[in-house]
Amino acid sequence: MSGGSGSSSGGGFGGDSGLDCASINFDAFLSSVDPAVVKDVEEGDVLRIELHSDPRALVVVLPDERVLGAVTRKVRELLRCIQQQVQFRATIKNITGGDVEVHIEPV
Amino acid sequence: MIVLGGTYEEICRDPASIDLIGSGQRAAAVLRSVVADELELITAVDDDTLSDAETLAQGGGVPLRVVERSEPVRFIYATPLSAPIVSGARATISGEIEADADVALAFGMLETRVRARARRLVFDPQQPQDLTPLSLGPVEADHLALVANAAETQALAGGSRSLEEAAQQLLAGSAAEVLITKAGARGALVTTGDAQEWIGPHPTPEVWPIGSGDVFAAGFAWAWGKEEADPVEAARAGSMAAAHWCKSQRLNLPAEAFKISPSSELAPRQGRVYLAGPFFNVAERWLIELVNESMRSLGGFVFSPLHDVGRGHDIAAQDIAGLEDCTAMLALLDYCDPGTMFEVGWARKFDIPVIGLSQQLDLEAMKMLSGTGVVIREDLSSAVYQALWASMGASVVG
Numbered sequence: 001m002s003g004g005s006g007s008s009s010g011g012g013f014g015g016d017s018g019l020d021c022a023s024i025n026f027d028a029f030l031s032s033v034d035p036a037v038v039k040d041v042e043e044g045d046v047l048r049i050e051l052h053s054d055p056r057a058l059v060v061v062l063p064d065e066r067v068l069g070a071v072t073r074k075v076r077e078l079l080r081c082i083q084q085q086v087q088f089r090a091t092i093k094n095i096t097g098g099d100v101e102v103h104i105e106p107v
Numbered sequence: 108m109i110v111l112g113g114t115y116e117e118i119c120r121d122p123a124s125i126d127l128i129g130s131g132q133r134a135a136a137v138l139r140s141v142v143a144d145e146l147e148l149i150t151a152v153d154d155d156t157l158s159d160a161e162t163l164a165q166g167g168g169v170p171l172r173v174v175e176r177s178e179p180v181r182f183i184y185a186t187p188l189s190a191p192i193v194s195g196a197r198a199t200i201s202g203e204i205e206a207d208a209d210v211a212l213a214f215g216m217l218e219t220r221v222r223a224r225a226r227r228l229v230f231d232p233q234q235p236q237d238l239t240p241l242s243l244g245p246v247e248a249d250h251l252a253l254v255a256n257a258a259e260t261q262a263l264a265g266g267s268r269s270l271e272e273a274a275q276q277l278l279a280g281s282a283a284e285v286l287i288t289k290a291g292a293r294g295a296l297v298t299t300g301d302a303q304e305w306i307g308p309h310p311t312p313e314v315w316p317i318g319s320g321d322v323f324a325a326g327f328a329w330a331w332g333k334e335e336a337d338p339v340e341a342a343r344a345g346s347m348a349a350a351h352w353c354k355s356q357r358l359n360l361p362a363e364a365f366k367i368s369p370s371s372e373l374a375p376r377q378g379r380v381y382l383a384g385p386f387f388n389v390a391e392r393w394l395i396e397l398v399n400e401s402m403r404s405l406g407g408f409v410f411s412p413l414h415d416v417g418r419g420h421d422i423a424a425q426d427i428a429g430l431e432d433c434t435a436m437l438a439l440l441d442y443c444d445p446g447t448m449f450e451v452g453w454a455r456k457f458d459i460p461v462i463g464l465s466q467q468l469d470l471e472a473m474k475m476l477s478g479t480g481v482v483i484r485e486d487l488s489s490a491v492y493q494a495l496w497a498s499m500g501a502s503v504v505g
Contacts (some may be wrong), residue, residue, distance in 0.1 A: 019125065031139070031167045031359040056158065057166035070166030072136060072358045076116065076127040076159055099361060 021081035024088075025105040030060060030069030033098050037068050041092055041100075049088040049104065051079070060090045060102065069100055081106070108142045108333055109206045110135040110325075111221050112214030112233075114150045114160045116181040117317060122486055127159045128358075129180075130214040130233060133318050134325035136167045136358035137348060138212075141329050141365055151176040151200045151218050167359060174202040176218055187317050187488040188401040193217065212328035213246060214321070220245065227335070228252070229328040230283075231320070232259055252285040252331055252338070253277075254324045254345075257406065260288040274298040285338045287327060287345070289320055291405030292495035293375055297342045306342050307373040309350035310501045314492040322352040326365050343367045353492075378498030381430045381459070382411040383450040384439030386418075394439060398491060402437075407495040430454060437494035440465040440483070443472050455479045460497040464490040 040062065041047070047060045049071060058071040058078055071078065071090070078088060090102035112131025118124070135148035148169050152160045153176040164171040180195035198218045205222035206213075213223040215233035223230070228248035232255060255263065255277075257270055264273035270288060278286040278298050288296040294307045326348030331341035344365045351357065351364040382399055386392045392413070399411045410429040416422050427450075430436070436454045438447055440463040452475075454461050461481045468476075468483065476483065482503050484490035497503050 029355075029357050029359055031136075051162070055165035056161045058162055059166070070168075072163055072167045073356065074124070074126055075163045075166070077125050079159055079162065080125075 019077060019080055021077075021084060021086040022106055024074070024077055024081065025103065026074060027093060027101060027103050028071055028073040030090075030100045030102060031072045032057075033069035033100050034067060035098055037062065037066050038095065038098060038100060040066075041068060041095070043092050043095060045092045047090045047092070047102075049078070049090055051082055071102075071104065074104075078104070108138065108145055108329075109147050109149060109208040109211045109223075109225075110138065110213075111149045111204050111206055111211065111216075111223055112321075113180070113216045113218070114152050114156065115217075116156075116179060117184070118181060119184045119187055119317065121186050127156065127163060128318065130231070130318075130321040130324075131216075132160070132163055132169075133321045133358065134212055134214070134328075135164070135169045137322050137325045137352065137360045137364075138329055139168055140360060140362045142333065146170065147172060149174070149204055149206055151198075151204060151216065153177060153179050153198070155179055174200050174204055176200050180217055184317060186397070187315060187486075188397060188491060210328070210332040211248075212324060212332065214324070222246070224248070226250065227332040229254060229324060229332055231255065231324045232263075234259065248282075251281075251283040252287065252327070253281065253283045254287045254289070254320075254327060256289045256320060257291070258404070260286070270296060271298075271303060275303065285331070287323075287338070287342050289323055291407075292492055292499070293406030294373075295323070295342050295346060297339050299338055304339050305375075306339060306346060307375055308496065309346060309368070309371045310373055310492070310496040311350050311354035312489070312493070313486070314353045314489045315356050316353060316488050316492070319349045319353050322360075323349040329365060340367065343372070346372075373496060373499060373501050375496075375499035377408065378434030378500065379408040379410055379432065380494050380498045381433040381436040381450070381454065382409055382413075382439075383430075383436055383447045383454075385442075385444035385447060386413045391439075398437065398439070398487070401491055402495055405491070405495060407498060426450070427453065430459070431457065433459060433498070434500075435459060435494050435498035436461040437490060438463045438481070440472070440476070441467040443468075448472075451476065451481060452479075455481065460503045462490050462494040462497060462503065 060068045087107040094101040113129035115129035131150040149172045151174045177199045182191040207224045210227045211225035212229045213221045224247045227250045229252045264276045286298040323345040327345035330336040330344035402409045412426045416425045463483045
């Protein structure tokens with residue numbers, strides 16, 4: 001198989017079915033944003049993404065462990081890569097009211 | 108409000124994408140902002156899928172009721188416009204996907220027949236192939252609305268008549284009081300017992316069509332089922348939500364995404380797309396076939412030199428005559444085929460809007476194209492939808 005990706009973002013498959021975790025990068029609006037936490041972040045902040053168990057969710061967390069919101073886009077890609085010990089970060093792109101858009105990429 | 112529908116892995120090869128979602132998960136997620144605490148999703152998942160399904164639903168704040176499924180189900184798309192290959196099509200479930208609710212949105216599922224009883228019920232059969240009127244049961248409602256795509260409406264009506272006639276016949280033969288027929292780039296046809304009305308699409312620069320029908324159904328179900336809006340206005344809410352999904356792939360749509368915006372609705376005029384591109388080898392012909400078939404199934408009219416003129420040496424005059432009868436062009440630009448470039452130049456000279464699909468275009472070629480107003484798209488589905496909307500009178504957005 002030859003040829004590069006024509007797409008500027010989105011991540012992809014290195015082979016026929018293998019997931020290329022290193023190339024994953026995309027923008028997403030967070031779900032279940034905590035209004036008490038969103039006032040303590042600003043555009044450009046770089047935050048961790050963690051898998052929490054109760055409730056089970058991929059969440060964006062602040063350095064003080066408070067949860068900003070959950071990632072619901074490309075969950076399966078992210079979970080598969082996290083199982084392979086790949087860590088991801090979320091950089092805040094926009095905050096509009098309670099709406100938070102982040103850019104997600106591997107650490 | 109209860110949503111009944113599938114949880115499936117959706118894989119797209121180009122652009123590369125893998126996600127666990129499906130109609131039920133997608134619809135429930137987008138409804139979260141407008142339905143809030145009364146929302147519940149009933150779906151089927153297997154052991155391998157359960158934790159990911161919970162991560163998705165709980166992350167989006169959607170309560171989940173799960174019935175056990177025998178194996179994973181995957182829909183694999185070569186492109187967002189391609190018919191999917193289904194893996195796990197023989198999956199079975201160990202219980203019933205059923206609900207008794209005030210308001211419900213039910214999607215047909217691969218694994219089982221959905222059972223639903225509601226005061227106001229929206230049912231989307233989700234079965235483009237082998238569809239029979241029996242596929243509509245067993246659902247019961249005081250007020251039933253069907254949401255189907257054009258192929259489903261034609262199949263259920265059982266004949267090759269016009270879409271308007273097929274919709275009237277399907278509605279008359281069912282227990283539904285409303286039938287919404289989604290017609291791709293053309294918009295949607297709203298059919299009730301005494302009226303029929305088209306609503307236009309909301310063109311967006313980028314279009315990710317996988318799942319857009321689910322989001323349309325969700326928006327319609329909220330407006331018609333929950334808010335008890337007029338069917339036409341409810342279809343407009345569904346169309347708005349679908350447009351937001353197409354441009355953002357955002358599951359947690361804000362409540363504003365459901366609000367009707369008449370100013371962005373296109374009143375489609377009948378036009379025709381000229382499909383310009385080389386067809387010298389199997390890869391080129393495969394792409395021409397895919398684009399030609401996709402544009403026709405999305406409600407467009409197409410002039411394709413390969414299909415409408417054919418191959419040979421003495422084809423130039425017929426091709427150009429066909430081009431001058433078109434209202435937009437979709438040009439397949441990779442590797443700068445001379446014939447295609449000539450056609451693009453001819454089209455621009457006559458102010459015919461041109462949308463170019465290219466993933467390998469060099470900067471030198473770009474100079475003349477962008478300098479004469481050709482809009483370049485890297486992804487197939489956005490290029491196809493933009494060309495269709497341009498042919499129907501929409502402004503081309505660069």
